[in-house]
Amino acid sequence: MRRGPNYLAGVGVFVWLCLVGLPIYVMLGATVQSRAQYTAGGPLSLPGGFSLTNYVQDFGNGFGRYFLNTVIVTVSVVAIVLVLVPPLAFSIVRGRRRSTARVFRVFLLGLAIPAQAVIVPMFYVISKAGLYDNLIGVILPTAAFCLPVCALILTGSMRDITTDLFEAMAIDGAGTRRVFFQLVVPLSKSGLSTIVVFSSLQAWNGFLFPLVLTQSENTKVLTLGLYNFQTQYAINIPGLLAAVVLSTLPVLLVYLFARRALVQGLMGVGGK
Structure with missing residues (x-):
């Protein structure tokens, strides 16, 4: 019909x-x-x-410095997540002790704590550590709030790897390090792509931590830069929109190249 x-x-x-x-x-x-x-x-x-005058004027008014600071924060946060989360997720999935599951549950309590609730003690800790108005003082809290979600995503991805593969690696005489790098990491590419995209978006779009933990022009990121552009270009709307376009291009490129892995990771497909 x-x-x-x-x-x-x-x-x-x-x-x-x-x-x-x-x-x-x-x-x-x-x-x-x-x-x-x-x-x-x-x-x-x-x-x-x-x-392209608006774009040129934006870079002449400090947009380039804001862009570079944001890139530094984003790359650093993603690096911290990639170093800490995969071994953590692997130990949770393959751990045989009950204490591992309990630590994981406590770790996931970070999902229930909003950043707004701890911004005052966070400001105190960062100030006492001498990291106020420093990009490191923005990187560490941002990465800390990315870890619970990233651990949850990657743990679900690693659990999709069948037990038969682990047993085959054990029969072959592979140790824990070899199993991790030759089996778990290659079969968790979708989960790894997901946590990379998630942590990069959190770092790139972060506003609260840079607003509270930085002050000088040399440490401002794009979100604060756009806020300043909105004040500076209250009438020059084309200049403000040009800054918005430039700030969204990296995020759009990341999504275009990693969208399939991102969807698979969020759906829990993992290594399948």
Whole structure:
């Protein structure tokens, strides 16, 4: 049986595309216009020309420094997560002691503690440690709040590895280190990709810790930089939107290259 075209579904898809595409068009179109053109034509007008002046001005007003600081924080947080979480998840999955499960439950209590609830004692600890207004003082708390979720995700991924593979490695005479690097890590790529994307997004979009734990211009990250741009460019909307576009490009690239592994990891597919 042949079905006729579903016009209602087509109309719904068109409306959805308009709702999604219109804000993107407004943002991208404004970034290639001057402030005078944008003010005269409005947000929905067609660009009268193509200019990268707004992007150049953003870098001239400190955007490059904010971008570099954010990259440093993000790479450091991801590195800490990749160093600590895989061995932790492996010990939880293959551990035979009851204390391991109890420690894991206590560790997961971090999921129930919001960052807003501990920001005051966190500020005190960072200040006493001499890390206030330092990128390290932002990196460590951000990584700490990423660890519980990343451990939970990677533990679920490693549990999908069948016991037969571990037994085969044991019969082959493989030790714990060899099992970890030659079996567990290769079969947990989707989980590893998921925690990399999650921790990088948390670090890239972090606002509370940089706001409270930094002060000078040399340690500000993109989220604070955009806040300053909003104050500085309260009238120059194209300059502000150009900074928004530049700040979202790395996140978009990470999602495009890791979206399949991210979905599989969140669904618990793991090594299958």
